[in-house]
Amino acid sequence: MLLPWYPWIKAFHVMSVMAWMAGLFYLPRLFVYHCQVAAGSEESERFKIMERRLLRAITTPAMISSLLFGMLLVSIPGVVNWSSGWWHVKMAALLGMFIFHGFCARWRGEFSRDRNRHSERFYRMANEIPTVLMMVIVIMVIVKPF
Secondary structure, three states: OOHHHHHHHHHHHHHHHHHHHHHHHHHHHHHHHHHOOOOOOHHHHHHHHHHHHHHHHHHHHHHHHHHHHHHHHHOOOOOOOOOOHHHHHHHHHHHHHHHHHHHHHHHHHHHHOOOOOOOHHHHHHHOOHHHHHHHHHHHHHHOOOO
């Protein structure tokens, strides 16, 4: 029933994932810059608005649509061989991506209350996590090494 829609579902899934990843790449970068300004300053308040809008208007909706389109894709018979090892690795990396998204939301909340507990260096390192997870996911889906 969904097979004729497969290219459309896949296209919307890819677009959703791209938007989600853009948000997960940019949000920690905003945290790096936010660390460089004084809490309660005009600049800090501007970062709070930018972080809230990025998370609520782009990153979280893109995550939800990625999940929904992805679930539609895997519900199409023949798209996934459920016994393949690559699928399990991809799902583990995807779980990591959801967890990272949750941490970003938590860190944004801390910044919004002027209670950031992490350094600029911490956020610079955290900014690499979605890149590594994305690499694992893309390799698993495209190469299917096992």
